[in-house]
Amino acid sequence: MAATKTYLTGVKPTGEPHLGNYLGALKPALEAAREYDAYYFIADYHALTTVRDPEVMRHNVRSVAATWLACGLDPERTVIYRQSDIPETFELTWILSCVTAKGLMNRAHAYKAVRDRNAAAGNADLDAGVNMGLFNYPILMAVDILIMETDLVPVGRDQAQHVEYAADIAGSFNHLFGDGYTFRIPQGVFPEGDASVLPGIDGRKMSKSYDNHIPLFLPENKLKKLIRRIPTDSTPVEAPKDPDSSVVFQLLTHFADADQVAATRKRLEAGGMGWGELKNELFEAINAEVAPMRERYEQLMAPDSELDDILAEGARRARERARRVLAQVRAAIGID
Numbered sequence: 001m002a003a004t005k006t007y008l009t010g011v012k013p014t015g016e017p018h019l020g021n022y023l024g025a026l027k028p029a030l031e032a033a034r035e036y037d038a039y040y041f042i043a044d045y046h047a048l049t050t051v052r053d054p055e056v057m058r059h060n061v062r063s064v065a066a067t068w069l070a071c072g073l074d075p076e077r078t079v080i081y082r083q084s085d086i087p088e089t090f091e092l093t094w095i096l097s098c099v100t101a102k103g104l105m106n107r108a109h110a111y112k113a114v115r116d117r118n119a120a121a122g123n124a125d126l127d128a129g130v131n132m133g134l135f136n137y138p139i140l141m142a143v144d145i146l147i148m149e150t151d152l153v154p155v156g157r158d159q160a161q162h163v164e165y166a167a168d169i170a171g172s173f174n175h176l177f178g179d180g181y182t183f184r185i186p187q188g189v190f191p192e193g194d195a196s197v198l199p200g201i202d203g204r205k206m207s208k209s210y211d212n213h214i215p216l217f218l219p220e221n222k223l224k225k226l227i228r229r230i231p232t233d234s235t236p237v238e239a240p241k242d243p244d245s246s247v248v249f250q251l252l253t254h255f256a257d258a259d260q261v262a263a264t265r266k267r268l269e270a271g272g273m274g275w276g277e278l279k280n281e282l283f284e285a286i287n288a289e290v291a292p293m294r295e296r297y298e299q300l301m302a303p304d305s306e307l308d309d310i311l312a313e314g315a316r317r318a319r320e321r322a323r324r325v326l327a328q329v330r331a332a333i334g335i336d
């Protein structure tokens with residue numbers, strides 16, 4: 001039997017997760033974790049390129065970890081850790097910087113996007129607002145992946161280039177120093193199709209950047225209020241309605257079981273069911289799924305919870321692997 005593949009992903013602690021992140025990323029990743037040797041980490045040093053408030057950083061790091069755990073990550077099976085707890089990462093970042101062409105970094109999408117924005121704004125300095133962390137971001141990400149000998153990296157499509165860069169950078173090192181150590185070449189794993197895209201309260205894809213999202217762990221009363229605020233048309237209660245043109249109904253299809261969805265569809269089409277009642281149904285369906293996780297999340301976020309011990313244990317396990325890889329790399333380059 002082939003050895004279990006190593007499956008690794010990182011999440012930047014830049015804000016509270018929403019229902020789209022839950023259905024599109026968290027839930028599938030937790031299901032996959034059961035079949036692989038899985039490593040999930042919080043990319044706090046990546047977030048430092050934008051997060052400048054220490055309290056926000058502290059809060060968000062714990063919040064990401066608590067979210068994974070509350071959603072069902074089993075820390076016995078899956079290694080969960082903070083990137084910053086693995087100092088070997090930063091040593092390897094220097095080493096791999098020395099085998100990475102600057103031109104490769106110049107072509108990175110995130111960096112190029114800032115330059116394009118500056119050009120469009122008529123700014124003569126195309127690098128305005130670019131810090132070296134943003135520029136070097138892909139190398140640090142490559143190291144996150146390579147130092148754990150990762151086979152598979154589940155990420156959104158927007159991260160595809162970063163995973164390709166990790167493979168490229170590994171290739172450059174292997175070409176130069178492959179007699180001493182060869183990095184495993186990682187592959188991205190991407191979500192398929194649009195079927196899994198959850199709409200936001202305005203009908204566009206749910207996204208923090210559209211401000212149309214429903215936070216995953218919103219307190220119950222706020223969740224109810226937010227759902228009440230989803231815009232609907234003024235069709236009277238008795239009139240037949242088209243379920244497929246209603247965002248509330250679309251959201252319901254992601255949280256209620258198939259029988260309930262079919263029954264609700266019939267009632268809307270027949271007339272007699274108002275938007276208010278549909279919204280109540282949606283609230284109940286979402287709340288039934290998130291309430292137990294919300295409670296666990298709040299326990300974990302308490303200052304003296306077991307969260308910090310879980311992260312410390314994850315770091316210990318991740319570091320064993322990182323130390324072993326770094327030692328081999330150092331020997332291969334002649335710095336040992």
Ligand code: ADP
Binds near residue numbers: 156197206207
């Ligand atoms: P946002 O658009 O809110 O900034 P991110 O781009 O940070 O979200 O997405 C993080 C992860 O959550 C990605 O893997 C992405 O595919 C998933 N995701 C985000 N929004 C949705 C959505 N509306 N439906 C399904 N998955 C989503």
Ligand code: TRP
Binds near residue numbers: 155
């Ligand atoms: N860049 C990723 C994002 O913005 C986060 C990340 C950092 C990551 N290091 C990683 C993802 C390594 C996968 C593997 O979403």
